[in-house]
Amino acid sequence: MMQCGCTSAELSLSTHHKTHSCKRGVFLGFKPQGHSKVVALPKKNTNKDKNKKYGGILPSILQNLKVDSNVVMTLDSFCGKLSPKEQTVILKEQGKWDKVLRVFEWFKSQKDYVPNVIHYNVVLRALGRAQKWDELRLCWVEMAKNGVMPTNNTYAMLVDVYGKAGLMKETLLWIKHMNLRGIFPDEVTMSTVIKVLKDAKEYDRADRFYKDWSIGKIVLDDLEFDNIDDMEPISFKQFLSTELFCTGGRSNSLIDSGTSDVDSSVRKPRLTTTYNTLIDLYGKAGRLKEAADLFADMLKSGVALDAFTFNTMIFICGSHGYLTEAEAFARYEDF
DNA sequence: ATAGGGTTAG
Numbered sequence: 646m647m648q649c650g651c652t653s654a655e656l657s658l659s660t661h662h663k664t665h666s667c668k669r670g671v672f673l674g675f676k677p678q679g680h681s682k683v684v685a686l687p688k689k690n691t692n693k694d695k696n697k698k699y700g701g702i703l704p705s706i707l708q709n710l711k712v713d714s715n716v717v718m719t720l721d722s723f724c725g726k727l728s729p730k731e732q733t734v735i736l737k738e739q740g741k742w743d744k745v746l747r748v749f750e751w752f753k754s755q756k757d758y759v760p761n762v763i764h765y766n767v768v769l770r771a772l773g774r775a776q777k778w779d780e781l782r783l784c785w786v787e788m789a790k791n792g793v794m795p796t797n798n799t800y801a802m803l804v805d806v807y808g809k810a811g812l813m814k815e816t817l818l819w820i821k822h823m824n825l826r827g828i829f830p831d832e833v834t835m836s837t838v839i840k841v842l843k844d845a846k847e848y849d850r851a852d853r854f855y856k857d858w859s860i861g862k863i864v865l866d867d868l869e870f871d872n873i874d875d876m877e878p879i880s881f882k883q884f885l886s887t888e889l890f891c892t893g894g895r896s897n898s899l900i901d902s903g904t905s906d907v908d909s910s911v912r913k914p915r916l917t918t919t920y921n922t923l924i925d926l927y928g929k930a931g932r933l934k935e936a937a938d939l940f941a942d943m944l945k946s947g948v949a950l951d952a953f954t955f956n957t958m959i960f961i962c963g964s965h966g967y968l969t970e971a972e973a974f975a976r977y978e979d980f
Numbered sequence: 981a982t983a984g985g986g987t988t989a990g
Contacts, residue, residue, distance in 0.1 A: 734981060796984090839987095840985070919985090953986090958988090
């Protein structure tokens with residue numbers, strides 16, 4: 646029996662809380678209080694989150710950039726040298742993509758500017774979020790020209806923006822690009838890829854990507870297209886030229902990573918959000934056993950459960966008729 | 981005071 650008094654028969658999917666006025670949110674989110682042993686507590690608000698208080702010369706530069714449309718003149722009026730970190734902050738704080746570009750151009754015009762992958766990541770993300778694909782590709786090419794190599798951060802961001810824009814073919818190309826470069830996805834990048842593939846209902850592809858990641862394997866053939874003709878000719882050509890331009894990153898890790906038996910021990914996620922995404926993936930793919938295994942893994946590894954974990958498990962059980970189990974999860978959360 | 985993802989369903 647649910648705490649709100651509903652019987653298990655009434656615990657049927659999403660209609661549950663439409664027809665009942667109980668305040669305990671089973672599908673609406675769990676309260677974190679009192680679950681410190683199992684449930685992740687909300688992160689404390691550090692000054693990183695909300696209070697964007699910068700010191701030194703940054704506030705006045707940011708303010709001036711906000712009110713002044715002439716980026717070059719505004720920046721010229723500050724003669725002091727900016728550190729790479731300060732430059733990152735300034736780039737990040739610009740709202741519009743074109744302003745980001747102009748500020749970046751000014752940085753690069755300074756004599757002592759050193760090309761910086763973090764700066765490129767910030768600029769590329771701004772262009773990606775604004776869906777300025779041509780500008781993004783130009784920036785990418787220039788980045789390579791300046792000898793700046795993309796990192797895991799770069800690829801996670803690219804997969805995210807292309808995936809959110811619904812450009813799945815290009816998303817797959819970025820993943821392939823990363824693989825060709827011999828860059829093994831870290832957990833955030835893997836999680837990002839899984840999320841994008843899941844949202845595109847590419848469940849099998851997502852499953853394979855995760856399984857390969859688990860054993861430290863990079864598979865190149867796994868990302869072939871079913872229908873490459875669907876892609877816009879122009880963007881594909883541009884993409885290929887970019888691809889051909891970037892021949893420098895070929896590394897032996899490509900071979901090592903897939904064939905070595907020594908380091909092919911099983912890799913497990915350690916982030917709650919990763920597990921939640923994976924559990925939802927297998928739930929949506931109808932593979933309940935694997936979803937349940939991941940949940941068990943989570944407990945075994947001591948990874949904190951949170952409201953998403955419970956709601957996802959409850960929904961998976963509920964939507965497949967496992968009402969007793971759904972109820973158990975609801976109670977488990979409540980203990 | 982460097983950068984990426986942040987999940988459930990309604």
